[in-house]
Amino acid sequence: MKLEKQILDLLKKDSRLSHKEISVRLGSNETKISALIKKLEDDGVIARYSIIVNEDNHEDGREKVRALIEVQVKPEGGLGFENVAKRVSQFPNVVDHYLLSGTYDFLIVVEGDHIQEVSSFVSGKLSSIENIKGTVTHFILKKYKVNGAILDQNDSSSRLLVSP
Amino acid sequence: MHKRSYSKLLDKVPPSGIRKFFDLVMGQKGIISLGVGEPDFMTPWVIRERAIQVLEKGTTSYSSNQGIPELCVSIQKYMEKRFNCSYDPKTEMIITNGVSEGMDIVLRALLNPGDDVLIPEPSYVCYSPLTVLTGANVVSVPTHDSDFVLDANVLESSITKNSKVLILSSPSNPTGRIIPKEQLIEIAKVVVKHDLWVVSDEIYAELSFDDEYVSFASLPGMKERTLLLNGFSKAWAMTGWRLGYVCGPQDVILRALKIHQYSALCAPTISQFAGVVALDETATEVEQMVQSYKERRNFMVKRFSDIDLFLPHPDGAFYCFPSIKSTGLTAEDFALGLLQEHNVAVVPGTAFGQGGDGHIRCCYATSMKQLEEALDKISKFVKKVRK
Numbered sequence A: 001m002k003l004e005k006q007i008l009d010l011l012k013k014d015s016r017l018s019h020k021e022i023s024v025r026l027g028s029n030e031t032k033i034s035a036l037i038k039k040l041e042d043d044g045v046i047a048r049y050s051i052i053v054n055e056d057n058h059e060d061g062r063e064k065v066r067a068l069i070e071v072q073v074k075p076e077g078g079l080g081f082e083n084v085a086k087r088v089s090q091f092p093n094v095v096d097h098y099l100l101s102g103t104y105d106f107l108i109v110v111e112g113d114h115i116q117e118v119s120s121f122v123s124g125k126l127s128s129i130e131n132i133k134g135t136v137t138h139f140i141l142k143k144y145k146v147n148g149a150i151l152d153q154n155d156s157s158s159r160l161l162v163s164p
Numbered sequence B: 001m002h003k004r005s006y007s008k009l010l011d012k013v014p015p016s017g018i019r020k021f022f023d024l025v026m027g028q029k030g031i032i033s034l035g036v037g038e039p040d041f042m043t044p045w046v047i048r049e050r051a052i053q054v055l056e057k058g059t060t061s062y063s064s065n066q067g068i069p070e071l072c073v074s075i076q077k078y079m080e081k082r083f084n085c086s087y088d089p090k091t092e093m094i095i096t097n098g099v100s101e102g103m104d105i106v107l108r109a110l111l112n113p114g115d116d117v118l119i120p121e122p123s124y125v126c127y128s129p130l131t132v133l134t135g136a137n138v139v140s141v142p143t144h145d146s147d148f149v150l151d152a153n154v155l156e157s158s159i160t161k162n163s164k165v166l167i168l169s170s171p172s173n174p175t176g177r178i179i180p181k182e183q184l185i186e187i188a189k190v191v192v193k194h195d196l197w198v199v200s201d202e203i204y205a206e207l208s209f210d211d212e213y214v215s216f217a218s219l220p221g222m223k224e225r226t227l228l229l230n231g232f233s234k235a236w237a238m239t240g241w242r243l244g245y246v247c248g249p250q251d252v253i254l255r256a257l258k259i260h261q262y263s264a265l266c267a268p269t270i271s272q273f274a275g276v277v278a279l280d281e282t283a284t285e286v287e288q289m290v291q292s293y294k295e296r297r298n299f300m301v302k303r304f305s306d307i308d309l310f311l312p313h314p315d316g317a318f319y320c321f322p323s324i325k326s327t328g329l330t331a332e333d334f335a336l337g338l339l340q341e342h343n344v345a346v347v348p349g350t351a352f353g354q355g356g357d358g359h360i361r362c363c364y365a366t367s368m369k370q371l372e373e374a375l376d377k378i379s380k381f382v383k384k385v386r387k
């Protein structure tokens, strides 16, 4: 495995690891690791450092609502979806935004403080954008796994403390 | 002589050194344990999923003694691709209840009372007792003067006129050492010269961090003399599934099968089906686990060097075997002190036979957080006793 990939794998699991710690675990030196990480940042491979929040376990977060919204778009001649995509991505409520193959075009993840905020975003803002032909909103009821992390894991180990 | 007396051979097997320590540790709370001998991963999900399907379908009867044909074929392909060893799935392998059973039936198939078995020590705990139970004698081959890598010259000088079997174990539990190819070739010469059988425990073969692993059976002329033992416990994190296999020359396999069919009948059928998925479909998961052990290995090497305890380079498996001689304590006193003062459990090297004194076995198959805490405590303890 390439060193860059090994660094990314470690940071994806724990973005707080220091360059020194990374260099120890990968058996490399700190200067080299720092240079590689800087390059990954400069090249935009590492877009940013973030955390995964399990809102279910967090009092303030508990009320936040998220919805996945399927969006049908009429492509514009020459521009395709790009113009509409730019406008949609700008909204702060939009957390993720993808162009998909299949029966609809965009999948966006929208977050709001309550259901009304998300619904009014959809009816007021999203639907009124020219060339958006229709939307289907799915509210997220429960998260089981986010970015590869299984939430709420009960991993009480049953290993013996000493074994051969 | 009482009619209701017990096996005399069994009396020759000393009580387990690990067991002794286990009892001590179990009496204490809040332990950070570097004393385990198994992975800290769960079995990869696709393997567990397959077992669930098998249970749902109700395929829960005995398999043939040898094992299910699908798994034998998967093993054949795996051994060929991964280690360049080719075995006939019909006649040259047996699926066993882990390497543990494989070791037992192979030794029983080969040995007579009075034969000598060469065991490089320190070694994994089952080799010597299983040898003794056949009525054969253990000849311990020291490895501590060559940083726990078996040296062909030392082997040669340990040969007796009754020497019949050499047990190889690489990567080694407890030392994490791997015998490099050049040394294996020298060992092979001694094996030929003295016409020995080799029982090669390669259960940690996948966990080789620095170099491509070389199976002893893949060396020229060695396949005919080698009983190769491998299994799923370590690289696939399947210790509780009890699944392993023996590969070797047909004449030995036939004999070992005779024992297996009466004493085990077959390996767990559910595990066997799951084992097919393990070999065929989980290369990525295994690679990720190996990478994670390697990162922790690197961490251990760095920390023991910072503490200034000599550590024979841990090439593989998930153990390291630092020397604690510079502290002036025996392995047992060190382990006991560390447990009582800092709640950190390691296993004294003496539990693994001759040459283990002055060393402790630390298993790093545990979370980085625990390792960091454990190493901080070991560091503190070492500083204190050195003063």
Ligand SMILES: Cc1ncc(COP(=O)(O)O)c(C=O)c1O
Pocket (backbone or CB within 6 Å): A164, B037, B097, B098, B099, B100, B101, B124, B169, B172, B173, B201, B203, B231, B232, B233, B239, B242, B243, B244
């Ligand atoms: C070197 C070695 N051989 C064999 C075994 C036993 O393996 P199995 O679970 O396949 O019986 C172990 C387990 O700790 C081991 O370390």
